Amino acid sequence: MDTERRTPTRRQLLNAIGLMGGTAAVYQMMTTFGHAAETRFAGPPKLDGARKGSTVIVLGAGLAGMLAAYELEKAGYKVQILEFQNRPGGRNWSLYGGDKFTEMGGATQNVGFAKGNYLNPGPWRIPHHHRTLLHYCKAFGVALEPFIQFNHNAYVHNADAFGGQPQRFRSLAADFEGNIAELLGKAIDQKALDTRLTAEDTDRLKEALRSWGMLDKDMRYVKGLGSSSHRGFELAPGGGVNGAPKPSDLLPFDEVLKSGIAANMAFFMNDEFQTTMFQPVGGMGKIGEGFARQVGHLITYNAKVTKLFQDKSGVSVTYTDTAKGGTTTAKADFCVCTIPLTVLSQIETNLSEKKQAAIAAVPYSNGVKIGLEMRRRFWEEDQDIYGGHSFTSQEIGLISYPNNNFFQDGPAVLLGSFANGAGAYRLTGMTPEQRIEVALEQGSVFHPQQYRKEFMNGASVAWNRVPWVMGCCARWNEDTRREHYQTLVAVEDRIVLAGEHASYVGCWMEGSLLSSLDAITRLHQRALQA
Amino acid sequence: MRPLIIAAALAALAAPALADEPGPGGSKPPVARTGEEIYRTYCQACHMADAKGAVGAGTFPALASNPRLGTTGYAAYIIANGKGGMPWFKDMLSKEQAQALIGYLRTHFGNNYKDPVTAADVEAFGQRPTSRF
Numbered sequence: 001m002d003t004e005r006r007t008p009t010r011r012q013l014l015n016a017i018g019l020m021g022g023t024a025a026v027y028q029m030m031t032t033f034g035h036a037a038e039t040r041f042a043g044p045p046k047l048d049g050a051r052k053g054s055t056v057i058v059l060g061a062g063l064a065g066m067l068a069a070y071e072l073e074k075a076g077y078k079v080q081i082l083e084f085q086n087r088p089g090g091r092n093w094s095l096y097g098g099d100k101f102t103e104m105g106g107a108t109q110n111v112g113f114a115k116g117n118y119l120n121p122g123p124w125r126i127p128h129h130h131r132t133l134l135h136y137c138k139a140f141g142v143a144l145e146p147f148i149q150f151n152h153n154a155y156v157h158n159a160d161a162f163g164g165q166p167q168r169f170r171s172l173a174a175d176f177e178g179n180i181a182e183l184l185g186k187a188i189d190q191k192a193l194d195t196r197l198t199a200e201d202t203d204r205l206k207e208a209l210r211s212w213g214m215l216d217k218d219m220r221y222v223k224g225l226g227s228s229s230h231r232g233f234e235l236a237p238g239g240g241v242n243g244a245p246k247p248s249d250l251l252p253f254d255e256v257l258k259s260g261i262a263a264n265m266a267f268f269m270n271d272e273f274q275t276t277m278f279q280p281v282g283g284m285g286k287i288g289e290g291f292a293r294q295v296g297h298l299i300t301y302n303a304k305v306t307k308l309f310q311d312k313s314g315v316s317v318t319y320t321d322t323a324k325g326g327t328t329t330a331k332a333d334f335c336v337c338t339i340p341l342t343v344l345s346q347i348e349t350n351l352s353e354k355k356q357a358a359i360a361a362v363p364y365s366n367g368v369k370i371g372l373e374m375r376r377r378f379w380e381e382d383q384d385i386y387g388g389h390s391f392t393s394q395e396i397g398l399i400s401y402p403n404n405n406f407f408q409d410g411p412a413v414l415l416g417s418f419a420n421g422a423g424a425y426r427l428t429g430m431t432p433e434q435r436i437e438v439a440l441e442q443g444s445v446f447h448p449q450q451y452r453k454e455f456m457n458g459a460s461v462a463w464n465r466v467p468w469v470m471g472c473c474a475r476w477n478e479d480t481r482r483e484h485y486q487t488l489v490a491v492e493d494r495i496v497l498a499g500e501h502a503s504y505v506g507c508w509m510e511g512s513l514l515s516s517l518d519a520i521t522r523l524h525q526r527a528l529q530a
Numbered sequence: 531m532r533p534l535i536i537a538a539a540l541a542a543l544a545a546p547a548l549a550d551e552p553g554p555g556g557s558k559p560p561v562a563r564t565g566e567e568i569y570r571t572y573c574q575a576c577h578m579a580d581a582k583g584a585v586g587a588g589t590f591p592a593l594a595s596n597p598r599l600g601t602t603g604y605a606a607y608i609i610a611n612g613k614g615g616m617p618w619f620k621d622m623l624s625k626e627q628a629q630a631l632i633g634y635l636r637t638h639f640g641n642n643y644k645d646p647v648t649a650a651d652v653e654a655f656g657q658r659p660t661s662r663f
Contacts, residue, residue, distance in 0.1 A: 084587050104576075104578075104584040104585070104586045104590065105578050105579075105584050106584075123550065124550075125550070260554065263554030264553065264554055266554070267553045267554050272550070304587060339587075340615075341614075341615065342588060342614065342615030343586075343587040343588040343615075345588075345614045345615065346588035346589060346614070347588075360613075360614050363612045363614070363615055363616055363617035363618065364615045364617070365549065365617070366575065389553065391552075391553050391554070393558055394557075394558065395557050395558055395559045396557070397552035397553065397557040398552050398553055418552040419552065419557040420551055420552055420557055421557050421622075422557065422558060422559050422571070422572070422622060423557030423558055423559045424557055424575075425559070425571060425572045425573075425575045426559040426560075426570070426571045426572070426575075428575035428576075429570055429571070429572075429573075429574035429575040429579070462575065464575045464576050465575070465576075465584070466586070467586030467587055468586060468587045469587070470576075470586055470587065470588055470590070470615055471615050473549055475617055506549050507549030507550050507551075508549070508550060
C-alpha cells in the first residue's frame with residue numbers, strides 16, 4: 001500500500017507533466033508509454049484571449065476551414081467563412097438519390113439511387129488512429145460505424161495471372177505464405193541461414209514457419225486439411241453422415257507470384273490501411289454536416305474569391321456571388337485560406353513571390369469513383385462477401401462492397417471503381433455514361449453472372465472535373481517538400497494557408513484538420529503580437 | 531529486361547502509401563500509342579475532348595488554337611514537369627509517347643505547326659516514378 005501511494009499512477013504522471021511542459025510533453029511521454037504513437041493530436045487547441053473585436057475571414061467551408069472557424073470563434077474572434085459551393089463540407093461529400101452534379105465540361109448527372117443509398121466520391125474510410133477527426137466526430141455528434149477494410153473472402157484479379165480468373169484473397173495469401181514458409185524451411189535445412197541465426201533460433205523459426213505456413217510434418221506446403229483451413233476447402237466441413245471436409249487444390253506458385261498478391265498483403269499493412277477503420281452512418285458527408293451544425297451560421301455560399309490582398313491594416317477578399325451576381329469586398333484582420341492550390345494558384349494575390357511560387361508548385365492527383373446501384377446484394381447472397389474490396393489490375397482499380405445494412409433486401413450501392421493514376425485519367429476523359437459502361441464491363445470479371453443483370457443505375461465523380469477543386473489531392477515530392485513546404489505553411493503577415501495540402505497526411509481528412517489546428521494556433525500567436 | 535522488371539516491382543512495393551489510394555492493383559488503361567490515343571487517355575480529362583479547356587473555380591487552359599504550341603520545347607517542358615495544378619508526366623509517358631502526343635497537339639485542334647518533334651525535345655520523359663513525400 002505504501003509503495004502504491006508513493007508511486008504515481010500513469011494518469012497522475014501525465015497530468016503532472018502536462019502542467020509542467022504542456023501538451024507536447026504529454027504527447028512525448030504518452031509515446032514512451034506506447035500510447036498515441038500514431039497521432040499528433042493532443043486535444044483541441046486552447047486558444048483564448050483574442051483581442052476584442054478581432055476579425056478573421058476563412059476561405060473555404062471544407063473541414064479545415066470549418067474547424068478553423070469553430071476554434072477561432074470559440075477563442076473570441078468574429079469569423080466569416082466564404083464558400084464557392086452552395087454546400088458545406090468540401091471534399092467530404094456524399095451523393096444521394098435526387099442529387100444533381102455538373103462537372104467541368106458540362107456533363108450533368110442526376111443521381112438515381114434509392115433512399116438511404118449513397119456514393120462517397122471522396123473520403124470514405126477513417127483509420128482508427130486519426131484521432132483529430134474521431135474527436136470532432138464525437139464532439140459534433142457524427143455517428144460512426146465499422147468500415148470493413150479487410151475481407152479475406154473478396155477477390156484479387158490480375159489480368160496477367162490465372163488466365164485473368166480472379167482468385168479469393170485468402171487462397172492467394174495462404175498459398176503465398178505456405179510456399180514462402182516451405183522455401184525458407186529448405187533454406188534452413190541447407191544451412192543457408194546459419195550465419196545469421198543460432199541453432200536455437202533456427203529451431204524456433206522452423207516451428208514458426210510450420211504453423212504460419214500450415215506446413216505438414218515434413219515442412220512441405222501440400223494439399224490437405226491444414227492448408228485448406230487457411231485457403232478455403234473444396235467441400236467445407238459439415239454435419240452428419242457426409243460432414244467430412246474435402247481439401248482444396250493449391251494454386252500454382254508461379255501464378256501466385258504473377259498475381260502480385262504480396263503487394264495486396266503489404267497494402268493492408270500500411271498503417272493508414274490497417275483495421276479498425278470507420279465510416280459515418282449514412283454517408284461520409286455527415287461529417288461535413290456535423291461541422292456545419294457548429295459554424296453554418298458563419299458561411300456565405302456561392303462566393304467565388306477573385307482577389308486576396310493584405311496590407312498593414314488588414315486583409316481584403318473580393319468575391320463574386322455566382323448565384324445572384326455582384327461583387328463584394330470583405331475585410332478582416334486575419335485570413336485562413338483553405339482554397340485548394342489548383343484554384344488558389346489562379347487567384348490574384350499580393351502574397352510574396354516565394355509564397356506564390358510555393359502555391360504554384362504543387363500539382364494535384366486525380367481519382368475517379370463510380371457508384372453502381374444493384375437490385376440485390378448478390379455479393380452477400382451468392383458469394384458470402386460482406387464489405388471489403390476486390391482488387392483488379394484493370395483501370396477501375398477495385399470494387400468495394402457496402403459496409404452497412406448487411407442482409408437487407410432491395411437495392412444497394414457498391415463502389416464500382418476507385419481509380420487513380422493513368423487509369424483514372426482515361427476514365428475522367430469519358431462521358432459519365434461511358435464510365436458506367438467501363439465499370440460494368442471490368443467489374444463483371446468478379447461477378448459475371450450477376451453484374452449487368454442486377455445493375456439499375458450509376459453515378460461517377462472524376463476529381464479533375466470537380467469544379468471547385470479541379471483535382472483530388474496535393475501531390476508533393478521530395479524536391480517540392482524541400483523547396484516549398486515550409487514557405488507554404490508559414491504565416492505570411494496576416495494570412496495563413498491550411499488544408500490537406502499543408503500537411504504530411506496528404507489526401508486524408510486528418511491531414512486537413514491537423515493542418516488547420518496548427519495554422520490557427522500560429523495565427524492566434526501572431527494576432528496577439530499585433 | 532528481367533532485372534529491370536523486378537527492380538520496378540520492388541520500387542512499387544517499397545513505396546509507402548501516403549494518401550488514401552485504391553491499393554496495389556494499379557489502375558491501368560490500355561496502352562496508348564498514337565498521338566490521338568494518348569490525348570484521349572491522359573489529356574482530355576482536363577483539357578476536354580475538343581481541347582478547348584474548361585472553367586470551374588479556376589480554368590483548364592485550351593490547347594486548341596494555342597500559339598504556345600508554336601515551339602516544340604514549351605509543350606515538352608510543361609507536359610514533362612507540369613504547371614500549377616497539372617502534374618508532371620515525365621514518369622507516366624515514354625519518350626515515344628511524348629513525341630507522338632506533342633506532334634498530334636501541334637497539328638490538330640486548330641494548331642498547324644508542321645516542324646517535327648525531335649528525340650531531343652522529349653529527352654526528359656520515360657523516367658522512373660518519383661517518390662511522393
